[in-house]
Amino acid sequence: ARLLWPRGTEAGPGSRLRLARRRFTRPAAWSAALAAGLVLTLGGFVFYNTNVLNEYRPSAEGAERRAEYERRYGRYAAVPQPRVTGTRLHVEIHPERREVEVRGTYRLVNRGTVPIDSVHVATDRDVTTGAVAFSRAATRVLADAELGHEIHALAQPLRPGDSLEMRFAVRFAPRGFPNHGIDASVAENGTHFEVGDWLPAIGYQRSRELAGAGDRRVHGLAPRPAARSLHDAAARWEVARDERIAVQAVVGTALDQTAVAPGTLRRTWTENGRRYFHYATDAPIPNRYAISSARYAVHEAQWTNPSAGAGETVRIQVLHHPGHAWNLDRMVRSVQASLDYFTREFGPYPHRQVRLVEAPNPGIGLRAHPINIRYWEGFSLLNPEDDHRKIDFPFAVVAHEMAHQWWGNQLVPADVEGAALLSESLAWYGALGVVEETYGREHLRRILDLFRESYLTPRERAGVPLLRASDWFQAYRKGPFSMYALREYVGEERVNTALRRLLEKHGSGAPPLATSLDLYRELQAVTPDSLRYLLHDLFEANTYWELAAERATAEQTEAGTWRVTLDVRARKVTVDTAGVETEVPMDDLVEVGVFAAGRGGGRGEPLYLRMHRVGSGEQRITVTVPREPARAGIDPRSLLIEVKTGDNVEDVGRAGALPRRGRGSIRTQADPAAPQRQPRGLG
Secondary structure, three states: OOOOOOOOOOOOOHHHHHHHHHHHHHHHHHHHHHHHHHHHHHHHHHHHHHHHHHHOOOOHHHHHHHHHHHHHHHHHOOOOOEEEEEEEEEEEEEHHEEEEEEEEEEEEEOOOOOEEEEEEEEOOOEEEEOOOEEOEEEEEEEEOOOOOOEEEEEEEEOOOOOOOOOOOEEEOOOOOOOOOOOOOOOOOEEEEHHHHHOOEEOOOOOOOOOOHHHHHOOOOOOOOOOOOOOOOHHHHOOOOHOOEEEEEEEEEEEEOOOOEOOOOEEEEEEEEEEEEEEEOOOOOOEOOOOOEEEEEEEEEEEEEOOOOOOOOEEEEEEEEOOOOOOOHHHHHHHHHHHHHHHHHHHHHOOOOOOEEEEOOOOOOOOOEEEEEOEEEEEHHHOOOHHHOOOOOOHHHHHHHHHHHOOOOEEEEEEEOOOHHHHHHHHHHHHHHHHHHHHHHHHHHHHHHHHHHHHHHHOOOOOOOOOOOOOOOOHHHHHHHHHHHHHHHHHOOHHHHHHHHHHHHHEEEOOOEOOOOHHHHHHHHHHHOOHHHHHHHHHOOOOOOEEOOOEEEEEEEEOOOOOOEOOOOOOOOOOOEEOOOOEEOOOOHHHEEEEEEHHHHHHHHEEEEEEEEEEEOOOEEEEEEEEEOOOOOOOOOOOOOOOOOOOOOEEEEEEOOOOOOOOOOOOOOOOOOOOOOOOOOOOO
16 A cells, blocks of 8 residues: 555556555565564464464354254253252362362252153353263263253162262363453452353253344244243242252462352361362352452451340451452441341341452442352442432442342242342342431432432333333332332331241242242232222333422411412323323322422422322312421322423422412312321431
8 A cells, every 4th residue: 555555646557556666665675574474473373362272253153052052952941850959169270370170069859759860961161061970870871062961861760859969070271362252250360250150050051042032033943032921830940040059169279369159168278389268158048159269358347136135146258459448348337237127127147147259340240149249349449428419329239239138049039020020129129228227318319319310311111010020220220119119108117028928938949939929919918908009000010100290389377387389280101012101090199298498499308298199180289388388399209100200399489369270179188098107207
């Protein structure tokens, strides 16, 4: 390009070639040779890593492999398989060369009612899995290394109630770099890997199937819903994904590092220039956990159960990079407050320790494994003191992850529609209770306002009811809002009683696993008949309210009080999965609030906050308050699901001649049948 580039008026090929010959000087030749050398050297280096040291994997190959896995082995999905009840691991982490070796033993038990004549073993192609051996005679009749599926025929079938052991070895030793991204699970300082990603799994793995409708169509697979039906009875008995197991792990690592695994640290020692840690769980945990190793600093505290006569204690540890120490006390306070609240409201914490373990990643995500909660290093760098919204978000997020020790690690939902309501929604509902108990209702309001910003993102109102929800918005926003609204209408004690009963029935992890219908039945049992319509609207239908305060005026009475007149508009619709809206008659209890002047013209102290019976259309509400009001509105705390909430509260003006303008029924006081309690924390 440099030789042939035109720099004058002559544009013919002959003149261009003559110019190129004159320009091809010795410096140009050396530049060309150097460029060609770099292309060949760097290109060869990339080719060697992506095609010789590693298998080149085109982007479309992953989808085809999933499709082929389902085509070949989907017929085994319903074949009875033994269940893992215990795991013993010996893990050798070599951070300096980014390698991990695992030798393990599973205890397998036939929990079914028919003999099992073969064991299906799923392996991961990102690791090297050695030969699998059993404690009784077995023959490997199929070994598909490409798709990661083995079948071992047992010489004698495993009868119901009988058990056997399965021994295996796994090695993670990446070479160079592949074409599809580098696995950073093992690092020189900051190893963290999910054990379930590498270790063999038992039985056909539904998680390996293609999920997207378009992908399934392209690869010739039968259509299927994104999530299994809420009424799929068989799914309630499939527990392999989250089987409760006892875990023992001996983890060896570099001499200057600390290894972390689930359970109690029984002992630690050094041997052959390496450091070893022996962990064992005190109670069975779901079969999904992680192992970490790094040069950690350890921040320690403890929690004492105030209701335990002998002083039951839980050890709290934060294992962190030494330079990331800003939020340690805040995280510990959140763990302690969560243990206070959750053990009192939902039942005991089943372990003797809680650990927050930092993992190298610039993100701010967390994940609640049993006992050990992983957090990415970006989370440790958050500074709530500089948050202009004055929200202690790290405290709230740790409380959410602590809630998962009940909702997700004790109560494990069936893998069907609505599963996210039983895990993420209930975890955030519990975290909101911890925040309110620790910081008060005003701090809770600020967090809820932050969450409601999600409604500002343009989105379709079409969708399934919350009982069948599985998407992020419903799980993390609409679900917690609905639980909080129900709490404010029927009372915290009733709602938490329902959740406690749900845990008592399904917290053991034994099938049949819980679904959102089980939660709904418990909520129905504690909801008064007068509020059953609200329970239906929040959970069983995709309901939206449209509420607005159009005008608010006040005049002082002879007694010195203030009469507030509020003109409001109300509408309620249900939206189906196609987006079709249907208006439904409204005769609902809706909160009406009147507030004194606050700082900067904001909402101040509540002078009046009660439920009123509100119908569809325009109407007028009149209430009396003891002091001069500044703002008034309908559903001022946005308890009901509404996309647009900015027009719920209006400034109060002085009353003059107020025309009725053909408005609907007039409410001069709170509905006698409505709950007259003041919400907790409000005057």
